[in-house]
Amino acid sequence: MAAYQVQPSSNLLFRQLFEKDSSTYTYLLADLSLPEKPAVLIDPVQTTVDRDVSIINDLGVKLLYAMNTHVHADHVTGTGLLKTKLPGVKSLISKASGAKADVFVNPGDTIQFGTFSLEVRATPGHTKGCVTYVTAEGLNQPHPRMAFTGDALLVRGCGRTDFQGGDALELYRSVHSQIFSLPKDTLLYPAHDYKGHTVTTVGEELLYNPRLTKDQDGFKKIMDNLNLAYPKMIDIAVPANMVCGIQDPVAASAV
Numbered sequence: 001m002a003a004y005q006v007q008p009s010s011n012l013l014f015r016q017l018f019e020k021d022s023s024t025y026t027y028l029l030a031d032l033s034l035p036e037k038p039a040v041l042i043d044p045v046q047t048t049v050d051r052d053v054s055i056i057n058d059l060g061v062k063l064l065y066a067m068n069t070h071v072h073a074d075h076v077t078g079t080g081l082l083k084t085k086l087p088g089v090k091s092l093i094s095k096a097s098g099a100k101a102d103v104f105v106n107p108g109d110t111i112q113f114g115t116f117s118l119e120v121r122a123t124p125g126h127t128k129g130c131v132t133y134v135t136a137e138g139l140n141q142p143h144p145r146m147a148f149t150g151d152a153l154l155v156r157g158c159g160r161t162d163f164q165g166g167d168a169l170e171l172y173r174s175v176h177s178q179i180f181s182l183p184k185d186t187l188l189y190p191a192h193d194y195k196g197h198t199v200t201t202v203g204e205e206l207l208y209n210p211r212l213t214k215d216q217d218g219f220k221k222i223m224d225n226l227n228l229a230y231p232k233m234i235d236i237a238v239p240a241n242m243v244c245g246i247q248d249p250v251a252a253s254a255v
């Protein structure tokens with residue numbers, strides 16, 4: 001297996017952070033070419049917000065957006081709590097998610113942080129409002145490109161499709177049209193991994209993804225027979241994430 005050295009651009013700060021209880025990856029990206037070092041944080045988890053705030057403060061970056069790829073069912077997002085700890089931060093999620101946030105994005109929108117940006121691609125199927133965030137093309141942009149796929153595409157897997165408006169055929173079409181259409185060397189960063197993987201590429205998943213290399217019928221059969229237990233925190237996480245996590249930590253801790 002090839003080892004990936006992420007050298008997207010000397011000006012792009014990139015950190016992949018892990019939360020072990022839900023096996024969630026959180027990603028910090030910042031533009032070091034500007035004095036303010038504008039940054040975004042993708043899929044933060046509430047229980048690791050203090051870690052994230054420490055890293056942000058240690059590195060001296062300015063967090064603009066705490067953003068989600070979708071309404072998570074297995075953990076409470078850190079976006080609400082981050083807003084209370086880092087004033088000025090805006091929560092961001094897709095309009096199609098139906099969740100509350102400061103900023104809503106639609107397919108084709110770009111999220112700017114300094115000289116870098118992330119393109120919003122609609123990748124529904126795991127949930128209705130799932131999006132993938134993709135770095136831009138261009139001379140001073142990360143090369144290879146990087147895509148943050150949430151739960152639409154996992155390394156050698158994909159998100160389940162049995163709740164929150166999930167739909168196996170929609171997920172299949174989303175991944176093939178919006179993710180597998182990217183250049184083969186595009187680095188794919190998922191929101192979860194349960195087996196110790198960190199990153200993959202479009203080329204690798206086109207060859208080795210055991211679900212998405214099948215045809216649509218074969219894929220649907222696999223997804224209909226996953227028989228996964230519901231996430232332990234689903235009844236707490238989904239309602240909390242519909243409002244982008246805790247908005248008032250004092251009130252929440254009093255409950």
Ligand SMILES: N[C@@H](CCC(=O)N[C@@H](CSS)C(=O)NCC(=O)O)C(=O)O
Pocket residue numbers: 022072073074151157158159160161192228229230231232233
């Ligand atoms: N055991 C975990 C939940 C595991 C799970 O269902 N993961 C989801 C993504 S989070 S909703 C998934 O789509 N998994 C796909 C797969 O093939 O594993 C818990 O209880 O939290």
